[in-house]
Amino acid sequence: MDVHVTLTGRGDLAAQIYRQLLDAVLDGRLRPGERLPPSRELAVSLAVSRNTVAAAYDRLTAEGFLVGRVGAGTFVGEHPVSRARSAPGGHGVLPRAQWRELPERAEPWRPRFDFRVGVPDVELFPWQSWRRLVAGALRWSAVRSADYADPAGSPELRAAIARHIGLSRSVRAGADDVVVTAGAQQALDLVSRVLVDPGDVVAVEEPGYGPARALFAAHGAKVVGVPVDAEGLDVSRLPARARLVYTTPSHQFPLGMAMSAARRAALLEWATRAGAVVVEDDYDSEFRFSDRPLQPLQSLDRQGRVVYVGTFSKTLLPLLRLGFLVAPATLRPALTAARQLTDWHSELAGQAALARFIDEGLLARHVRRAGREYGRRHALIAATVERDFAKARLIPSAAGLHVCLDSDVPMEGFARRARERGVGVNTIEGLCPDTGGRTGFALGFGAVRFDDIDEGLAVLRGCLEDE
Structure with missing residues (x-):
């Protein structure tokens, strides 16, 4: 050494x-x-x-x-005296206030019954096909090039994504409209860099996706929560000065309802009048269990006001760190430049493998296969909660990898008891900085085995009834 x-x-x-x-x-x-x-x-x-x-x-x-x-x-020596490395003297250098206020990341934990939100089933992932495609990508001369690649992503992957979301989600996009990102969170970061000045008002759903809210605040935005109801975001409550509106219309996070057609039209009309941008996060919409999907905001937009954000973290695996955004032509040069300034581009072998994975029909096949299994879990959880849970009420949801439940039980004690008994579960308060007055919890069914659901729900029911 x-x-x-x-x-x-x-x-x-x-x-x-x-x-x-x-x-x-x-x-x-x-x-x-x-x-x-x-x-x-x-x-x-x-x-x-x-x-x-x-x-x-x-x-x-x-x-x-x-x-x-x-x-x-x-x-x-095998047993030397050790000491913690001391910090330099004085007060040291401190980050900006919004970075000091962020919560620390929780320690990794593998519960016996994993009902946590946002975790797909790794056993459903087609590992053999993926290994073949990655191995093939590493043999291609394009991957072995010494040059940096296009910050917007490889042409093959952008074209494949455009075809995929055009067929599966009716998104109107060509390859040139797509920017490949390292997941949805980086897409939101790029949008913030390009559109949000310190002090700008950014409207988010309340309750809503916590990481997005924290990211906008980290860029210096004044983040304002807007209530949601059974039809999704309440457009009538949007702040007049909002520069950007972040929404999850296909599967509202965390509650699960879809934004109604009337609300979608109203939101686009409002954005045009206000000169604002709508960021449409197509959160968890790949897996649907009932109802027909509504048209995305992006496909209804005729004024170039919508940035559409998607990811493969739930469809495939979070470890792939691949997502995308579809932006109006007026924003694409700035977004591509922002990508180049931050980390230049995603890893090339993964991009090449995913492009072939889509083109060979393997992604569509995986979504159908995984969707059937997730549908079984969703149906079992919904039926069991409706039948056995007296202290929790299911919020209807037709898509995604989790369902939400309203409950009047104090959630802090409930979550502590669940963890002590080996059950991983997210409270609404834990998922969202501002809940809009909602109290309850979410049940994810991406990581929990079908055969473990009954026993895991029985443990959770006991945690509720012990209050």
Whole structure:
């Protein structure tokens, strides 16, 4: 292992080496059992005598921090005293206020019964087909090019996405209208960079998608919540000064209703009058279990006011980090430039594999197969809740990977009991910074096995009834 040591001046060089190696051991940069460079090799790299390095090694060995093994070398001891790496003195550098207020990311957890929102079933993913396509992509000369690629995404993937959403969602788009992103969240970030100035008013649904709200606020926007009802976003409550409106009309997050046709028309009329942009997040709409899907806002828009955002994180897997946006021609150059300035482009082999995955019909086949399985889980959960849950009421939903329930039970205690009993579940308060007065919880059915649903729901029912 290479060890970085910096020597200054002509003082006690052995002491300097000793101190820096000791710090590396105590900080955990050199871990128990790791082999240090031979004293002769380190002496050459530091331009000092071998005796100087040997003196530092001998002192550390005598103190128990290093162990010499005949014929093998010098190693870090198995049980050295450790310490936390200290922060620099003083107050340090602080981020802007909105970044200091964000909640810390929760520790990874694998519950026995996983009803958490936004988690697809990895066992349904067609791993064999995906491996074949990725392996093929890595053999293609285009992927091995030394040049940076188009920030908007590969032409093949953009064309494939345009065809896919045109057929499956009636989105009006050609390849040139599509910008490939690292998921929906990056699409929202690009839109914010291009459209939102600090102090601009951004309207979001309340309750609504928390990560989007936090992202707009991080860009300095004044975020205003707008109530939703059985028809979706209440357009009559939109703030007059809103520069941008973020909505999930196909499957409102988290409640699940679809925006009515009348509300869709009213929202587009309002955007035209106000000179505002509508960001349509097609959240979780790929999997439908009843009702016909309504036309997307994007396909109804005739004034170039809608940016359509989608992702493959729920359809396929979050780890692929592939999504897209469809934007009016007036915004595309700026969005592409913003993508180039942030991270340039998505990984090329994944883009190539996804393009073929779509073109070979594998995505459509996967959506049909997974949709049937998710439909079984959705039906079982809905029937069980309606029959057995006296303290929770199901909110009707015809699409997505979760359902929401209203409940008057205090959610903090309910969530704590569920976690203690091995059930992963999201409260509405936990999903949304502002709930609009709603209290309740969501039941995701992407990650929970069908055979575990009855037992998991029985545990949750006990958590509600224990209040």
